[in-house]
Amino acid sequence: AQSVTQLGSHVSVSEGALVLLRCNYSSSVPPYLFWYVQYPNQGLQLLLKYTSAATLVKGINGFEAEFKKSETSFHLTKPSAHMSDAAEYFCAFYSGNTGKLIFGQGTTLQVKP
Amino acid sequence: KAGVTQTPRYLIKTRGQQVTLSCSPISGHRSVSWYQQTPGQGLQFLFEYFSETQRNKGNFPGRFSGRQFSNSRSEMNVSTLELGDSALYLCASSLGGEPYEQYFGPGTRLTVT
Numbered sequence: 001a002q003s004v005t006q007l008g009s010h011v012s013v014s015e016g017a018l019v020l021l022r023c024n025y026s027s028s029v030p031p032y033l034f035w036y037v038q039y040p041n042q043g044l045q046l047l048l049k050y051t052s053a054a055t056l057v058k059g060i061n062g063f064e065a066e067f068k069k070s071e072t073s074f075h076l077t078k079p080s081a082h083m084s085d086a087a088e089y090f091c092a093f094y095s096g097n098t099g100k101l102i103f104g105q106g107t108t109l110q111v112k113p
Numbered sequence: 114k115a116g117v118t119q120t121p122r123y124l125i126k127t128r129g130q131q132v133t134l135s136c137s138p139i140s141g142h143r144s145v146s147w148y149q150q151t152p153g154q155g156l157q158f159l160f161e162y163f164s165e166t167q168r169n170k171g172n173f174p175g176r177f178s179g180r181q182f183s184n185s186r187s188e189m190n191v192s193t194l195e196l197g198d199s200a201l202y203l204c205a206s207s208l209g210g211e212p213y214e215q216y217f218g219p220g221t222r223l224t225v226t
Contacts, residue, residue, distance in 0.1 A: 043217035094213040099169035100158035
């Protein structure tokens with residue numbers, strides 16, 4: 001079955017530190033993968049997407065993600081965390097069979113001053 | 114371009130009532146998908162409409178229904194509300210084809226008492 005797993009429901013980093021949010025997917029076909037961010041009381045904002053054009057994908061707000069087929073992973077990184085990065089992050093996989101985005105459970109990022 | 118808009122932003126209903134939520138997609142987008150977000154179940158796909166036809170459906174009871182109009186605007190209806198229907202309902206629009214990225218509205222917060 002197609003699925004997305006985000007390792008760690010809560011990640012805490014200090015301001016200026018590296019951000020690493022982990023995502024693994026399960027799919028028998030080449031995936032379309034996305035990272036979204038959700039701020040309190042708001043909808044989801046698309047950070048970046050992987051669509052097989054390049055394995056290293058750059059997104060908005062300094063985030064990037066690397067697609068590793070051998071590890072079935074699509075981890076999200078940012079070299080230096082900012083206080084404004086505190087939010088919930090969702091990894092998602094587009095399922096062509098069902099025509100829907102399958103989301104991970106989300107990771108809450110806390111940024112400490 | 115204007116983003117996805119959803120109305121109303123907040124709703125309070127009583128058990129047994131019905132509710133209609135509205136979504137206006139990004140101009141030019143023909144696909145509208147609906148998701149339910151709850152703390153316990155996360156983000157779950159309800160259904161997708163494309164060119165006024167329901168193209169995909171998630172695992173929700175028949176009390177949840179939707180439709181799409183010729184201008185791509187979509188409505189979602191929930192009849193006979195239950196306490197468990199309290200959630201954030203998110204609408205997302207997309208072109209309907211590759212690369213399948215979806216753009217989300219701010220959501221409608223439904224509280225059932």
